[in-house]
Amino acid sequence: MKIHDATTAPNPRRVRIFIAEKGIEVPYEQVDIVNAVNRGEEFRTQKNPMGTLPVLELDDGTCIAESGAICRYFEELYPDPPLMGVDAQDKATVEMWNRRMEFELFQPTTLAFQQQHAFFKGRVPQVPEYAAVSKEKAEKSLAWLDEVLADRQYIAGERYTVADIVAQCAVDFGRVVKIAIQPDQKNLARWHEEVSARPSAKA
Amino acid sequence: MKIHDATTAPNPRRVRIFIAEKGIEVPYEQVDIVNAVNRGEEFRTQKNPMGTLPVLELDDGTCIAESGAICRYFEELYPDPPLMGVDAQDKATVEMWNRRMEFELFQPTTLAFQQQHAFFKGRVPQVPEYAAVSKEKAEKSLAWLDEVLADRQYIAGERYTVADIVAQCAVDFGRVVKIAIQPDQKNLARWHEEVSARPSAKA
Numbered sequence A, B: 001m002k003i004h005d006a007t008t009a010p011n012p013r014r015v016r017i018f019i020a021e022k023g024i025e026v027p028y029e030q031v032d033i034v035n036a037v038n039r040g041e042e043f044r045t046q047k048n049p050m051g052t053l054p055v056l057e058l059d060d061g062t063c064i065a066e067s068g069a070i071c072r073y074f075e076e077l078y079p080d081p082p083l084m085g086v087d088a089q090d091k092a093t094v095e096m097w098n099r100r101m102e103f104e105l106f107q108p109t110t111l112a113f114q115q116q117h118a119f120f121k122g123r124v125p126q127v128p129e130y131a132a133v134s135k136e137k138a139e140k141s142l143a144w145l146d147e148v149l150a151d152r153q154y155i156a157g158e159r160y161t162v163a164d165i166v167a168q169c170a171v172d173f174g175r176v177v178k179i180a181i182q183p184d185q186k187n188l189a190r191w192h193e194e195v196s197a198r199p200s201a202k203a
Helices: A010-022 A041-046 A067-077 A088-114 A128-148 A162-177 A186-197 B010-022 B041-046 B067-077 B088-114 B128-148 B162-177 B186-197
Strands: A002-005 A028-030 A055-057 A063-065 B002-005 B028-030 B055-057 B063-065
Touching: A002 A010, A010 A067, A010 A088, A010 A162, A063 A067, A063 B088, A067 A162, A067 B088, A088 A128, A088 A162, A088 B063, A088 B067, A128 A162, A128 A186, A128 B128, A162 A186, B002 B010, B010 B067, B010 B088, B010 B162, B063 B067, B067 B162, B088 B128, B088 B162, B128 B162, B128 B186, B162 B186
Parallel strands: A002 A028, B002 B028
Antiparallel strands: A002 A055, A055 A063, B002 B055, B055 B063
16 A cells, blocks of 8 residues: 655645554555656556545555545544544545635645646646635635644534644645635634644644 | 424535434425525524534534534434445445545535535635536536446445435436436436435435
8 A cells, every 4th residue: 555645735634644544554655746757658557547636545556636535534444533423424524624714724725826826837727816715715825723722622513633744735836826724813823833842743 | 303404405415314304294494595594594593504414403502503513413313215225345445435435425415406506605705617617527527427336236245225326316406407328328217216215205
């Protein structure tokens, strides 16, 4: 088993933190995203037709792509500590918050980069105006998240979950597009300090 | 328990089909999306701060939003028939395909509508150029999906899953933005005919 990884990209970090929180060891193999090896014919044919990272390759050669799907795999095999909820209502609640973090924060933040940055020129069709709209959406989401975190320790409630990991990766990646926690967002800053102090944050 | 629903919107249909496939009965309450009741202060405060539908309201008043999270709730409570996989690898595989259907097909299709249609004017910031890019992405995804379905009955393999439901809702909603299965996409057409013949398709 190994994970096709890229340490500078935001999605692979979601999986690395998740795995670190589980306390398991999985070998990582770096893919040269600067030279777009992941978007090449070989990688698309053999690993992931979408050309995205990370990809979990099992010992029989089966490849599982999509960060959320890879996290699901490890959650099922190593349920302790639970990062995706413990019963029907809790699992649904964690998934709701995880999706909110994906759609309201992570995705707008990465789109703010992807839709205008030179790195993605020629890799995806770029609409710089949509980058601006996305940046504004991500910034609004940070303001909203600051309110959410006023009365709870973590994003989905009183337990650290995958939703915190997604938000953490979004906030940290936001630096490259100048999306930042504002000085008056004290709850968000407190939360960010806490998740950043966990050993998994180095992953 | 009830579900806050809107029969003309694409996301709520994902949940209705999922529930129909499970063979369970849940009362639906229609929300007036034409007059944006879901985006109003009352709905946002009491049901879902995102202002989106569907929302599952439990008997104790707890509200769970996000289609994928609501499906998860019912999958956990009613595991038969399984629509999200049966073991770690299968669950991860279904989630991978579900996310591909969400990000490569459902989201571009709904963005092709949302980013240019009068219905969303003033509701979200619109970038018509991004609507065009999204439409093109959805159309490319249909062509790719036609290849995927050449050697399997359903999207995630040999079992009907939530990934089929997401793709079905995307394809059917595509009509409003003229995103359609092409005459040469025979595998996709075969699949669409099959999922459309299931009783759940009427949900």
